[in-house]
Amino acid sequence: MKLASITFYPVKSTAGHEVAEAEVQPWGLAGDRRYLITDEHDKVLTARTEPRLLACVARLDGDALTLTGPHAGPLTVVPTAMLSVVNVGRTPVKLTDCGDAAAEWLSGLAGHPVRLKWLDDPTRRPVNPAYGRPEDRVSLADAYPLLLTTTASLARLNDWIAEGALERGEEPPAPLPMRRFRPNVEIGGVAEPFAEDHWKRVRIGEVDFRVTKGCDRCVLTTVDPDTYTKGKEPLRTLAKHRRWEGKVWFGINLIPDAPGRIAQGDPVIAL
Template sequence: MRLASIHFFPVKSTAGHDVQEAEVHPWGLAGDRRYLVTDERGELITAREQPLLLSCVAELDGDALTLTRPHAAPLRVTPGTGRSTVTVWGTPVEVTDCGDDAAAWLSALLGRPARLHWLDDPTRRPVNPVYGRPEDRVSLADGYPLLLASATSLALLNEWVAQTAAEHGEEAPAPLPMSRFRPNVVVEGGAAFAEDEWKRVRIGGVDFRVTKGCDRCVMTTVDTATYRKGKEPIRTLSRHRKWDGKVWFGINLIPDTPGRIAVGDPVTVL
């Protein structure tokens, strides 16, 4: 197997970037999900309920961030010093507010009050202790430092999606792109869904623990080109990949060793 692609997302739930190589920190890829958007009460806003967030492109330049979207001129954001506490999936996290200009820009995009925040200290947030060690940390990703997906598994899922459409008398859909699943690393080679059984994996010279599979939500149904929601892949995953009351695609990783990974690196199951 080999590493087929690498992706990071500067602001949680916004557009991502494809890169040829990336630094792996204990809390995730460098620059990945260090920013997030909340409402005026500090409650997380994601593309699950606000798909237009996916149209926002965030470019990193050191500790500064530039937001781009056709609704307004690009905005350069430099985090301030004022801290507040926001809630990420029920867990309070102390973050730095990015100011009123960023709030106004995002509020105009979403049509509702919104604020941008930065996780200034990525060692602040622990992972779920059920699946991690006391020293494990995560940035502002949903739960774990990295998400891995398999191109072979996606190819099989797309076959299933086409079969489901045919059974319902629907027009054959275009294959779902991997961007629907927002992984950090995509591997190619090996059997479809073999990753379900992995316990440890090495990418290049970096070792990772596999914590658990990734249960998927309605965000995967948002078309990343039109920002409209559909039925897939949840409809088909519910037929083929449902257990414990959830549907599954991809696996969550925690780095055991920091280092650098690059597209083309060998991927070895340990």
């Protein structure tokens, strides 16, 4: 098995982009999901309800964050010193506001007033204690530092989707791309689809990770990242083949044992 791709998302629920290598920090890939978008009342907004956010591409050059989108010219973000408490999941977290220019730029994209917030101190947010250790931390990702998927599992899922379409007398749709699932690391060369369900630990290059739990999937996977429209897949097919505990599952969540670097092509070993 090998590391097929690395993707990171500087701003939660905006477009991701691939990188050839990345630094793994205790709370996730360096720079991954350190920013998020809120409404005027500091409620977190995501592409689940605001699909247009996927039109924003955020890139980091050192500590400088630049936003690009279809509605305005590029903007380099300059955080302020103003802190506010935002509920990220079930955890209140102090975040730094990124100023009026970033708010105006993103509000133009979203079509209503929003603010950009920055997690200046990534040690503030603990991992769910039911699945992590007291010292484990996570950035602004949904729950855990990294999300892993496999090429083999996506291929099987796309086969199921095509089979379901034929059973309904429909034309099989184009295969879903992996970016629907927004993983940080995609693993190629896995012998069996969904083999990752049974992994307890995994080594990517020289970095060891603990597997916390499978990733239960939400409506965001049904949003086409190119058109920002919602459909029924993949949740309809996952509900048929991958449903238990009242949820549907695709991918696994990871916590790194220690910092390190990973790169495309690195060997991957399930421990």
